[in-house]
Amino acid sequence: MAPLIQLKDIALTFGGTPLLEGVEFNVSAGERVCLVGRNGSGKSTLLKIAAGLIEPDRGTCFVQPGATIRYLPQEPDFFGAASVLDYVEAGLGPSDDRHVARSVLDEVGLTGGEDPAQLSGGEARRAAIARVLAPHPDILLLDEPTNHLDLPTIEWLERTLAERRAALVVISHDRRFLANLTRATVWLDRGATRRIERGFASFEAWRDEVLAEEETAQHKLDRKIVAEEHWLRYGVTARRKRNVRRLGALQALRAARRDYRASAGKAVLSAAEADASGALVIEAERIAKTYGERPIVSNFTTRIRRGDRIGIVGPNGTGKTTLINLLTGALAPDAGTLRLGANIAMTTLDQGRESLDPAATVAETLTGGSGDTVAVGDQKKHVIGYMKDFLFAPEQARTPLSVLSGGERGRLMLARALARPSNLLVLDEPTNDLDLDTLDVLEEMLGDYAGTVLLISHDRDFLDRVVNAVIVPEGNGRWAEYAGGYTDMLAQRGEDIARDVVGKPAPAKEAKAPATRDTRAPRRRLSFNEKYALETLPGEIAALQEKIRAAQEKLADPALYARDRKAFDETTAALTAAQAALTVAEDRWLELEILRETIDGA
Numbered sequence: 018m019a020p021l022i023q024l025k026d027i028a029l030t031f032g033g034t035p036l037l038e039g040v041e042f043n044v045s046a047g048e049r050v051c052l053v054g055r056n057g058s059g060k061s062t063l064l065k066i067a068a069g070l071i072e073p074d075r076g077t078c079f080v081q082p083g084a085t086i087r088y089l090p091q092e093p094d095f096f097g098a099a100s101v102l103d104y105v106e107a108g109l110g111p112s113d114d115r116h117v118a119r120s121v122l123d124e125v126g127l128t129g130g131e132d133p134a135q136l137s138g139g140e141a142r143r144a145a146i147a148r149v150l151a152p153h154p155d156i157l158l159l160d161e162p163t164n165h166l167d168l169p170t171i172e173w174l175e176r177t178l179a180e181r182r183a184a185l186v187v188i189s190h191d192r193r194f195l196a197n198l199t200r201a202t203v204w205l206d207r208g209a210t211r212r213i214e215r216g217f218a219s220f221e222a223w224r225d226e227v228l229a230e231e232e233t234a235q236h237k238l239d240r241k242i243v244a245e246e247h248w249l250r251y252g253v254t255a256r257r258k259r260n261v262r263r264l265g266a267l268q269a270l271r272a273a274r275r276d277y278r279a280s281a282g283k284a285v286l287s288a289a290e291a292d293a294s295g296a297l298v299i300e301a302e303r304i305a306k307t308y309g310e311r312p313i314v315s316n317f318t319t320r321i322r323r324g325d326r327i328g329i330v331g332p333n334g335t336g337k338t339t340l341i342n343l344l345t346g347a348l349a350p351d352a353g354t355l356r357l358g359a360n361i362a363m364t365t366l367d368q369g370r371e372s373l374d375p376a377a378t379v380a381e382t383l384t385g386g387s388g389d390t391v392a393v394g395d396q397k398k399h400v401i402g403y404m405k406d407f408l409f410a411p412e413q414a415r416t417p418l419s420v421l422s423g424g425e426r427g428r429l430m431l432a433r434a435l436a437r438p439s440n441l442l443v444l445d446e447p448t449n450d451l452d453l454d455t456l457d458v459l460e461e462m463l464g465d466y467a468g469t470v471l472l473i474s475h476d477r478d479f480l481d482r483v484v485n486a487v488i489v490p491e492g493n494g495r496w497a498e499y500a501g502g503y504t505d506m507l508a509q510r511g512e513d514i515a516r517d518v519v520g521k522p523a524p525a526k527e528a529k530a531p532a533t534r535d536t537r538a539p540r541r542r543l544s545f546n547e548k549y550a551l552e553t554l555p556g557e558i559a560a561l562q563e564k565i566r567a568a569q570e571k572l573a574d575p576a577l578y579a580r581d582r583k584a585f586d587e588t589t590a591a592l593t594a595a596q597a598a599l600t601v602a603e604d605r606w607l608e609l610e611i612l613r614e615t616i617d618g619a
Contacts, residue, residue, distance in 0.1 A: 020045045021084045021156050021184055022067050027076035029062065036062060037073065038208035044156060049185045051195045051217045054205035055408075056424030056452045060188045061091065063205060064158050067186070085110060085154040091161050091423055091450075093145035095133035101144045102129030108148040121147040124177075125170065138165035139333040146174065156184045161423070163191045164449050167333040168475050168503075190451055192217065192478040221453075285406035286431065286455075286462040289394030291362035291438035296323050298361065298441060298469045299344050304353035305494070306336075306343055312494030313339045314350070319488070319498055323358075323440075326463065326470040328484035330503065335490040337473050338445065344471065345443055364439035366430055366447055373426060375419035379409060382418065383433060393436045407432040408455070423450035431459070440468035448476045477503045547609055554606040561599040568592035 020043040027040040036059040044050060044067075054060050065071040066078060068088035080086065087108065098104035105118045122129045125143040136144065142165045149157060157178070163171050175197055178185060189195055195217035202220045204211045213223055245266070299321040306314040313336035321327060321344070329337045342348035345365075346357055373382065380400045383391050390397040401411050407428045418426065427450040434442075442463075448456055460482050463470055474480055480487065481502035488498045489506060499506040571577065571588050578585045 019081065020079075021081045022086075023077075023079040024063075024067060025077045025079075027063070027066060027073045027078075029059070029066070029071075029073045035208050037066075040076070040205070040208070040210050042067065042203060042210060044184050044186055046155070046184055047182060049198055049200040049216070050187070050203055051199040051201075051220075052186055052188050052203050052205060053195075053217070053220060053453065055454060056428065056450070057422055058205050059208070060205055061160050061422070064088065064160055064186065064188060068158050081155075084156060085152065086156045086158065087149035087152060087154040088158040089145055089149045089160055089162055091164065093141055093148075095136075095141070095144075098133050100129060101127055101131045101133060101136070101147075104133060104144060105129070105148045105151055109152050113152045117153075118147070118151040121151045124173070137333070139167060139170075142166055143170060150177065150181075153181075154183055157181070157186070159185070159187045159189075161189055161450065162187065163189055163194055163475070164423075165446075166475060168330055168477070169332050171475060171477075190448055190453060190456060191476055192453065192456075193476075286435060286458045288364075288435045288442065288462060288466055288468075289438045290467055291394075291440045292360060294323055294360050294362070294440040294468065295358035297321075297356075298323055298325070298358045300356040300358075301344060301350075302354045302356075304343055304350040304355055306339060306348070306351050307494070314343060314496065315494030316353075317496045318353075319344075321469060321471075323469055324467070325486065326484045327472065328480045328487045328503070329471070329473045329489075330475065330480065330487055330506075331490040336494075337490075340488070340496065341443060341445070341471055341473060345441075361441055362439050363441040363443060364434050364437045365443040365445075366434045367445055373418050373430065376417060378415050378417055379404065379421075379429060380414040382429060383436070391436055394438045403432065403436070424452055424455070427451050428455060435462075441471070442466065442468060443471045445473045446475070447472070448474060448479050481505075547612070550605065551609050551613065554602055554609070558599065558602050558606065561595050561602060564595045565592060565599065568595065 022042070022044040024040060024042040027037050027042070028035060029037040040063065042063065052060050052064065062071060065088070066073055068086055069078070069080070070088070093104075095104055098107065102118065102122065105122060106115060109115060109118060119129060122144075125147050127140065127143060127147065131140065131144075133141070133144070142162075146162060149159070162174060166174070171191070171194065175194060178198055185198065187195065187199060199216040201212065201214050202217055202223075204213075204220070204224060211227065213219065215223070297320065299319070301317060301319050303316050303318055304314060305312070305316060317340070329341060331337055339348065343350055343355065345363060346355060377386070380389070383403060384400050389400050391400050391403045393403065401414060404411070404414060409425070409428070418429070421429065427447075431447065447459065451459065456479065460479065463483050470483070472480075472484060481504050484502055486498055486500055487503060487506040488496055489510070491497050497510075499509045501509075568588050568591055572585070572592065577588075
């Protein structure tokens with residue numbers, strides 16, 4: 018089948034290091050492709066090249082004649098549009114039905130008469146989605162389509178795209194969205210692309226295999242260089258031609274090693290933790306809040322204990338931020354009582370990144386504009402070293418925030434927030450724009466965090482991996498709390514939180530009673546250290562068993578004590594230490610294996 022879009026040998030350089038180098042990218046009719054890679058790897062740039070918005074330095078871009086393309090940017094441009102309807106209709110082709118524009122706007126909960134300058138982040142994203150869906154194009158290029166969308170809209174978009182016949186290329190951090198929609202994966206890594214004809218669900222295991230094979234190949238290359246350098250020092254013969262040829266081969270090996278671009282590695286996320294809070298962190302008793310005649314929170318009661326991870330979900334506009342402000346004491350309730358526990362040290366990550374000064378540099382943002390150190394808890398760390406933990410290059414220290422990608426700004430917000438000592442983290446949409454690798458590390462950090470977490474998120478997979486209770490709106494200001502993650506909430510509630518039409522509440526249904534939250538067992542994934550221990554402990558246990566066997570054999574000699582008292586005492590002490598270490602290792606392995614089985618079966 019002839020491709021609708023074909024990019025060949027695409028190269029593009031910004032500054033010194035090539036962003037894209039020899040990239041190949043093809044999309045055929047009906048294909049569902051996810052484009053994945055680290056923040057800053059060039060995913061959005063490649064999508065813009067495919068859409069014809071950027072000219073590469075080198076390479077050819079072919080689009081099938083007559084094929085229609087619609088591109089959804091991360092940040093839509095409403096310049097020149099008097100209303101949302103004008104903006105959507107401007108994306109229609111000459112033969113497209115203008116009535117479809119109004120129909121799609123109605124589906125996303127907009128009238129079309131809204132002023133683009135007054136739209137919220139979620140409304141702007143819905144307007145942009147309506148603009149690309151209204152024409153029914155042959156190819157849809159979507160850059161982070163789920164950003165700022167609530168869960169009902171994400172699930173509506175997922176269903177709508179699944180029903181479309183258009184070819185689809187998606188960049189997204191939403192694992193479940195990608196796994197449900199895509200059938201092929203293109204991995205953009207260090208300027209080059211790799212492709213598998215499988216959806217995102219198979220990507221991460223395949224990526225790990227590729228990186229492991231690459232690491233093995235580099236190790237072999239290093240060993241070969243060492244061997245050739247040994248020959249250069251000690252094995253040169255009088256055969257000049259042979260020596261010149263072999264020396265040239267060594268220089269080629271060194272060049273390959275020098276030009277190799279290693280993977281960027283993982284971010285190192287760790288929250289600076291304050292002294293432990295009291296066992297009871299938040300106690301809300303029948304709290305209420307009303308704006309005008311509209312009840313936002315009505316008669317809500319909850320008790321949040323130290324170590325809880327609470328997710329707050331629901332459609333945009335239902336009052337999630339208001340509820341979290343009430344629970345943290347930032348907003349006084351109209352009725353009811355709120356009590357915060359002892360020794361609360363709270364750190365907040367806001368959704369809109371409003372607190373970032375676009376003219377400030379990365380270093381100024383982290384240091385507060387003075388000096389070259391960052392206060393991480395009660396310790397000082399050099400700003401360059403702290404930046405590296407969050408995958409920023411040293412040369413980005415003087416980069417103004419205005420030129421950072423959305424993912425880089427998200428990592429910077431995390432870096433600044435996590436440096437403050439806390440035992441209560443309040444996170445409003447922390448996953449927006451983050452790449453999948455950073456999401457993994459964020460999940461591990463939250464799993465290891467000793468404090469309490471309040472989290473607003475629309476990422477279903479993230480909620481399932483992190484939280485141990487979910488609070489959802491039930492209408493008319495009523496909120497209900499359910500044990501477990503997002504999927505557990507759906508099972509207990511008996512229905513999802515979708516609406517018949519996005520923006521219009523569905524008819525009320527009888528919901529199941531919420532289950533009691535288990536505050537002792539927060540739902541989480543195994544941390545990196547726990548995974549490593551599970552993999553290495555069997556080897557350690559076998560080594561200790563062998564050490565014990567050897568000591569016992571040595572002590573079985575009845576003449577050892579009389580012949581060599583010192584050796585007897587040393588062997589006895591070594592046997593005792595090995596037996597104690599074996600007991601600890603076996604107990605730890607059993608504990609981790611039980612935890613792994615519990616998580617896998619949850």
